[in-house]
Amino acid sequence: xxxxxxxxxxxxxxxxxxxxxxxxxxxxxxxxxxxxxxxxxxxxxxxxxxxxxxxxxxxxxxxxxxxxxxxxxxxxxxxxxxxxxxxxxxxxxxxxxxxxxxxxxxxxxxxxxxxxxxxxxxxxxxxxxxxxxxxxxxxxxxxxxxxxxxxxxxxxxxxxxxxxxxxxxxxxxxxxxxxxxxxxxxxxxxxxxxxxxxxxxxxxxxxxxxxxxxxxxxxxxxxxxxxxxxxxxxxxxxxxxxxxxxxxxxxxxxxxxxxxxxxxxxxxxxxxxxxxxxxxxxxxxxxxxxxxxxxxxxxxxxxxxxxxxxxxxxxxxxxxxxxxxxxxxxxxxxxxxxxxxxxxxxxxxxxxxxxxxxxxxx
Amino acid sequence: xxxxxxxxxxxxxxxxxxxxxxxxxxxxxxxxxxxxxxxxxxxxxxxxxxxxxxxxxxxxxxxxxxxxxxxxxxxxxxxxxxxxxxxxxxxxxxxxxxxxxxxxxxxxxxxxxxxxxxxxxxxxxxxxxxxxxxxxxxxxxxxxxxxxxxxxxxxxxxxxxxxxxxxxxxxxxxxxxxxxxxxxxxxxxxxxxxxxxxxxxxxxxxxxxxxxxxxxxxxxxxxxxxxxxxxxxxxxxxxxxxxxxxxxxxxxxxxxxxxxxxxxxxxxxxxxxxxxxxxxxxxxxxxxxxxxxxxxxxxxxxxxxxxxxxxxxxxxxxxxxxxxxxxxxxxxxxxxxxxxxxxxxxxxxxxxxxxxxxxxxxxxxxxxxxxxxxxxxxxxxxxxxxxxxxxxxxxxxxxxxxxxxxxxxxxxxxxxxx
Numbered sequence: 175x176x177x178x179x180x181x182x183x184x185x186x187x188x189x190x191x192x193x194x195x196x197x198x199x200x201x202x203x204x205x206x207x208x209x210x211x212x213x214x215x216x217x218x219x220x221x222x223x224x225x226x227x228x229x230x231x232x233x234x235x236x237x238x239x240x241x242x243x244x245x246x247x248x249x250x251x252x253x254x255x256x257x258x259x260x261x262x263x264x265x266x267x268x269x270x271x272x273x274x275x276x277x278x279x280x281x282x283x284x285x286x287x288x289x290x291x292x293x294x295x296x297x298x299x300x301x302x303x304x305x306x307x308x309x310x311x312x313x314x315x316x317x318x319x320x321x322x323x324x325x326x327x328x329x330x331x332x333x334x335x336x337x338x339x340x341x342x343x344x345x346x347x348x349x350x351x352x353x354x355x356x357x358x359x360x361x362x363x364x365x366x367x368x369x370x371x372x373x374x375x376x377x378x379x380x381x382x383x384x385x386x387x388x389x390x391x392x393x394x395x396x397x398x399x400x401x402x403x404x405x406x407x408x409x410x411x412x413x414x415x416x417x418x419x420x421x422x423x424x425x426x427x428x429x430x431x432x433x434x435x436x437x438x439x440x441x442x443x444x445x446x447x448x449x450x451x452x453x454x455x456x457x458x459x460x461x462x463x464x465x466x467x468x469x470x471x472x473x474x475x476x477x478x479x480x481x482x483x484x485x486x487x488x489x490x491x492x493x494x495x496x497x498x499x500x501x502x503x504x505x506x507x508x509x510x511x512x513x514x515x516x517x518x519x520x521x522x523x524x525x526x527x528x529x530x531x532x533x534x535x536x
Numbered sequence: 537x538x539x540x541x542x543x544x545x546x547x548x549x550x551x552x553x554x555x556x557x558x559x560x561x562x563x564x565x566x567x568x569x570x571x572x573x574x575x576x577x578x579x580x581x582x583x584x585x586x587x588x589x590x591x592x593x594x595x596x597x598x599x600x601x602x603x604x605x606x607x608x609x610x611x612x613x614x615x616x617x618x619x620x621x622x623x624x625x626x627x628x629x630x631x632x633x634x635x636x637x638x639x640x641x642x643x644x645x646x647x648x649x650x651x652x653x654x655x656x657x658x659x660x661x662x663x664x665x666x667x668x669x670x671x672x673x674x675x676x677x678x679x680x681x682x683x684x685x686x687x688x689x690x691x692x693x694x695x696x697x698x699x700x701x702x703x704x705x706x707x708x709x710x711x712x713x714x715x716x717x718x719x720x721x722x723x724x725x726x727x728x729x730x731x732x733x734x735x736x737x738x739x740x741x742x743x744x745x746x747x748x749x750x751x752x753x754x755x756x757x758x759x760x761x762x763x764x765x766x767x768x769x770x771x772x773x774x775x776x777x778x779x780x781x782x783x784x785x786x787x788x789x790x791x792x793x794x795x796x797x798x799x800x801x802x803x804x805x806x807x808x809x810x811x812x813x814x815x816x817x818x819x820x821x822x823x824x825x826x827x828x829x830x831x832x833x834x835x836x837x838x839x840x841x842x843x844x845x846x847x848x849x850x851x852x853x854x855x856x857x858x859x860x861x862x863x864x865x866x867x868x869x870x871x872x873x874x875x876x877x878x879x880x881x882x883x884x885x886x887x888x889x890x891x892x893x894x895x896x897x898x899x900x901x902x903x904x905x906x907x908x909x910x911x912x913x914x915x916x917x918x919x920x921x922x923x924x925x926x927x928x929x930x931x932x933x934x935x936x937x938x939x940x941x942x943x944x945x946x947x948x949x950x951x952x953x954x
Binding site: 446461462465466468469470472473476477479480481482483488490492494496497499502 | 634636639640642643644645646647649650651653654655656657661662666667668669670673675676679680
């Protein structure tokens with residue numbers, strides 16, 4: 175099987191995992207999604223998606239910072255995995271294929287070889303690969319030529335030329351078995367004594383077995399808490415019926431899907447809060463008329479503006495954090511959501527503009 | 537003779553009590569007297585020419601509203617403030633003058649602006665601003681008003697020069713011949729000198745020398761003549777192109793071609809590039825002193841190279857380039873600007889004499905007494921002593937000594953520490 179055939183066979187088993195702090199990859203195994211601990215950023219909830227599963231909130235039921243592993247339980251029924259662990263360990267020179275979402279580029283596959291099958295870092299051994307992996311590949315599977323999992327892509331040496339490292343699958347299998355045996359609802363592994371701890375039994379932030387401080391226990395308990403203008407934006411979106419957890423991309427970015435349209439909301443460091451609805455692409459003909467229409471409509475729309483960037487026509491709300499008051503912001507965003515759909519239809523039907531095409535994996 | 541400014545930055549003196557007015561505005565907003573807060577803030581933006589108000593802002597009060605106008609170059613921003621709203625508008629262009637290029641430009645600008653937007657209302661395109669807040673503060677209105685004023689001024693100039701639309705602005709004055717003729721003559725004498733320098737100092741083996749000659753020409757013309765509209769627009773384009781990717785030889789050639797175009801200007805054509813207007817906001821943020829020091833050090837290194845390689849004739853030009861580049865490219869403190877203005881007055885003594893000012897260079901040397909006197913006359917509330925120390929550090933024995941000592945002193949002069 176070549177790389178593209180391998181991707182086609184397993185694409186439904188590859189997941190994207192995101193939190194407000196970033197995003198990475200994962201893969202389905204039994205009823206769980208397996209990823210790196212650093213991908214879930216010490217949170218008990220994250221957002222998952224696969225080809226068959228729309229973005230949804232999922233629970234991180236096992237967090238192991240020692241092995242840099244995490245197990246996620248989808249809330250809806252997980253699709254059946256097509257992936258299996260390899261029965262033999264990787265050998266130097268073996269083919270090594272990575273699948274993941276580097277820099278958010280969905281379902282990217284790269285191919286290389288195992289440079290060294292057991293490279294020791296501290297107490298653990300990793301598979302060193304020359305397969306290109308980048309930020310966003312973390313948590314994705316590393317496959318052999320039979321398309322079986324030999325490891326989980328975990329880290330790279332920054333600014334190096336393809337020095338990537340994957341945690342071998344035997345660590346993952348052991349952790350999965352140990353977690354299943356324990357039968358805990360939520361578990362974390364203490365990185366000091368290495369015991370798997372029932373999270374429900376943790377008092378304060380300390381390991382009940384060895385007394386060391388469990389930073390992950392603390393951050394999981396606290397969860398993600400937006401503040402300031404970010405909090406106001408999220409409250410406003412919630413009042414407008416948006417599922418904020420699903421809409422959230424990073425700490426200061428949100429995406430709302432309105433029928434066929436996308437509204438991207440960003441809160442910038444200079445205090446600007448910009449909600450852009452990508453309406454359509456400018457048509458080939460009648461462009462002068464469309465420009466006049468947009469400029470004239472700008473005079474009638476309160477709080478909103480039409481603009482053009484490259485070939486896309488936008489309807490936007492632009493505010494400033496210092497002036498972002500919940501009631502007026504709610505009215506403005508509501509007006510944006512309503513008018514975006516209305517004007518996209520007008521531009522397509524009356525001015526023959528082309529509806530903006532979303533990437534199917536967006 | 538009419539007073540005509542130098543350079544692109546805010547040329548006028550700020551109000552002496554600017555800071556007090558700004559702070560009082562903060563207090564009034566905090567106490568809930570929004571309109572008083574607006575009024576004090578607007579008063580803090582007034583600027584002066586020799587202690588006389590330029591009336592760059594006019595205010596009319598009623599019981600529950602404050603009407604005001606802000607003048608910024610070609611732009612006149614008309615605004616109304618209430619306790620919870622601020623609406624401002626500036627007419628940019630008549631709807632009759634719109635074409636597809638301008639419409640596209642305006643819609644693209646809408647993607648870049650934060651507080652304002654372009655709209656076609658009735659027969660005119662306006663840049664508008666609508667703010668609502670239950671708790672206005674000085675800073676909330678400052679950024680918004682600055683955006684509308686500076687962008688309206690910039691875009692009116694841009695549309696006029698890029699798309700050839702004659703700007704409408706009843707509040708500007710066209711300078712008379714007594715202002716423009718010395719500038720026109722200076723341009724020609726400078727072009728003649730440039731041609732001589734290119735023939736005598738310029739080198740096909742060292743294109744950097746030609747670059748310094750050409751850049752110094754357009755940057756000093758930009759500061760000393762302070763052209764507007766098309767000429768300003770073309771200078772901006774040439775400078776931007778020069779500092780972007782490309783071969784030095786072709787960039788030098790383009791600047792030279794542009795200078796030859798200037799040479800062909802009749803006086804009438806030259807005169808269309810000038811107007812007198814009021815200004816309110818500074819288009820540039822003040823540059824940290826570290827960046828200025830870094831630029832001086834980098835250029836000193838270049839000067840050392842030319843000196844070591846016996847290219848002595850280019851050195852004065854590089855020093856003038858330093859002064860005019862700083863004035864063109866950096867947001868400078870008013871004292872630094874004033875010092876650089878004096879530096880250029882030393883080098884361009886004939887031009888300033890044609891404007892009726894005293895010659896700061898005579899008998900082959902800088903005039904120590906007059907220079908020190910001009911430095912001590914720099915309008916400042918604080919830092920008089922530092923300015924005196926600055927003039928004491930200058931070497932008046934020769935032009936070369938003056939150049940180097942001036943920039944060494946400037947490196948250690950930080951007006952922002954006051």
